Amino acid sequence: MEKYKVILVDDEIEAIQAMEHKMDWDGLGFEVSGSATNGVKALELVENIQPDVVITDIKMPYMNGLELAQKLNNDYPNIHIIIFTGFDEFEYAKEAVHLEIEEYMLKPVNAVELSDCMERLKETLNREREEKLNVKKLQNYFQDALPVLRTNFFVSLIEGRVNETEYEKFLSAYQIPLEGPYYCSVVFHTSEHHVPEGMNPLLLSMSVEHEIKERIASELNCQEFMYLGNTVLIVSLDSEDKATELTDFCDRFCRWANRVIGAVVTAGVGRYCDSLLNISNSYEGARKAVSYRVLYGTARAINIAEVVPREQTVAVQSEDTKMHELFKTIYLGNVKDIESAVEREVEKLHKSAATVNQYHLSVMEMVGAFYRFCANNFMDFNDFFEEKENLYEKVPELDKATLMKWMKKAAVAISEKLKSARNNTSRRLITDAKNVVAERYMEPDFSLDTVCSVLGVSNSYFSTIFKKETGKSFITYLTDYRMDVAVRLIVETNDKSYEIGEKVGYLDANYFSYVFKKKFGVSPSKYRKSPE
Incomplete structure (x- = not known):
């Protein structure tokens, strides 16, 4: 079983070395993952290492042990804390009771006493881990999922199939309090390719949903449900700038889920809207944000309004849904994937067209889809292919190989333009940040x-x-x-x-x-x- 991670914090290096060498950490089921000589450095280690336990002295420069414990409780409430103190600081150490300290011990450290303490702590950590992964508990929770009618309503809402009359009726009937004035959708995707040994992927997904309900949904004015294997939130926001706070909140959860229960969770955050009737647009943005994990990494939150330049829109018109997978690969920018998607589209076209007229009509629809896609993303399709005049007339006359070559060139060129726009936005962001630093x-x-x-x-x-x-x-x-x-x-x-x-x-x-x-x-x- 994986060892629990420990960080040692003491301004006396000799004390840290003594604890490292006199204790049988491996035999106790722990590993010392790092050490620090003050609370400030300890916080940096905690951010990078994500330990299970922090053992700290009280008296240290820059930030003492109780101040460190307070910050850990606020930002990392799942980390267990043990505090050492001298005899003359005994009364001072009693403040640790209010900080939910696991235990406090008198210095100098006694190896036997500390070993006993770590044995007790290991039992606590084991219970917490077992509780998270308890199959019976997960199965019971699966049976207690949201009522089918309520889930159907939320699914209809994000799919854009609820009109204003139905919307008001169902909100009242199901007593769903989402006051707004702004709304945002979040999609949590749990990877099926990174599952702890012996764990069923479906049960792991249910475990993640349970933790989202307890740790995120309980803290927000939102509604939570499962859809297409993902956990979806519809969140009510009281101001526009809350979307960035929501992103950071979800990001902390994704990192926690990866560290504690071994789940690789990516959260996609959609653009906010001013009406629940438009939440389907936010949901589509959230789903697309999740797909950007191939560019920005997993086990984190991705806000579509940040990864896609604000002057662009990622919406695909309803009549273009048949080419959704092709447009998705264009956004992600992998040339091989784009070319493969083009080949599939052309193959489908040739298999489905029974007559020449049907073929010509389908090809013109594809050209129109490219035009609309470019227009939706503030690009002129003709900028990419000026050599092709009267595309609607000439493209339908192309043979299969030439059509495929033309479409690949079009798709890759558009993808490169989108990628360039994202890079320019990133560079502008860094320049602005450096200017803020210079000023403040x-x-x-x-x-x-x-x-x-x-x-x-x-x-x-x-x-x-x-x-x-x-x-x-x-x-x-x-x-x-x-x-x-x-x-x-x-x-x-x-x-x-x-x-x-x-x-x-x-x-x-x-x-x-x-x-x-x-x-x-x-x-x-x-x-x-x-x-x-």
Whole structure:
């Protein structure tokens, strides 16, 4: 069985080493996945490692153990926390009761006592894991799914088959409170290709749905149901900017599901709308966002309004639904998949056309579908194929091989245009973010949340794009920018170190010195005496 992950936090390196070497972590069913000498560094490790247990001292620089525990409880409520404290801090440590600390222990650490503690904690973690994957419980939950009539109503709603009269009637009959004024659809897709050993894919999907109901639906004004193997949410939003918060909320769940129950869940978030009668458009956007996992990765949330440039629209007209799979591959941009989809379309065309007139009519419909697709995405179809005049007349006369070659060229060219638009949008986003940093780096509370709020995007999407475009995380970029400014001030001014720290966003002079030395290898004062 996979070992539970532990992070050790203590400002005394010797204490960390003692715990690492004196304890039989492997025999206890744990592995030490990392260590930190202060709470700030510990939070960075938690974000990257997603541990099951954090063992921390109370007295540490920059952020003490209780402050760390408070942040962990707020952002990672499923992490178990053990706190060490000296005898003279016993009363202070009692505050840990309010922070839901697993246990607190007196220093110096006794290996036997800590081993007993970890044995008890392992039993708790095993119970939690067994409860999540208990087959009987999942089967019982499957029988208690939403009533068929209510599910049918939601399915009809996202498929656009409910008129205004029916909509009002069913909302009242089923007592569904969705006040708006804005609405958004979210689709959670659980991969069938990444299933824990011995687990049935269907039961895993039911487990994910159960957790979505408990951890997400219970926190939102929304309705939840299953459709086509996915869990769907129809969410009521009180303002337009809540869509980005919703994306980050869903993103945290996807990461949790991957870490705790081994499910690879991708959440697609559609564009918001101002009427439930239009929720079908949001649902289609959410489904399309899920398909973008091949570009942006799984086990995360993807907002269609962020991955597709705002000046584009991803809607496919109803008369073009026969070519939906082809248009889907065009959006995703894989040339081989596009060409294969074209071949399937042409093969279907030749098999279904019984007469020449039917064939000509079908080919003209295909040309019209391309025209509409380009128009819906603010492109002129003629820009790609100026050499073909009177397409409606000439294309139907092409033989099978020539038609297939022409369609492949058309589809790939359109896909490249869409990809270029997405890349331009990403680069503009990064440029805007860097401009925000240049304007506000001196603010002590400036953070990832700040820049995402200014730009109107989710943390999840922005972090992915920023790392992809710059090669570093946003926090690393912000720290490097501040340190570069600090170096310039050290060289060009006579300001004291703490004054320079305040000018680049650090109110704590000691922490500023710590970050500076970590980057440049010397303290600010020594750097001034002999700058490199």
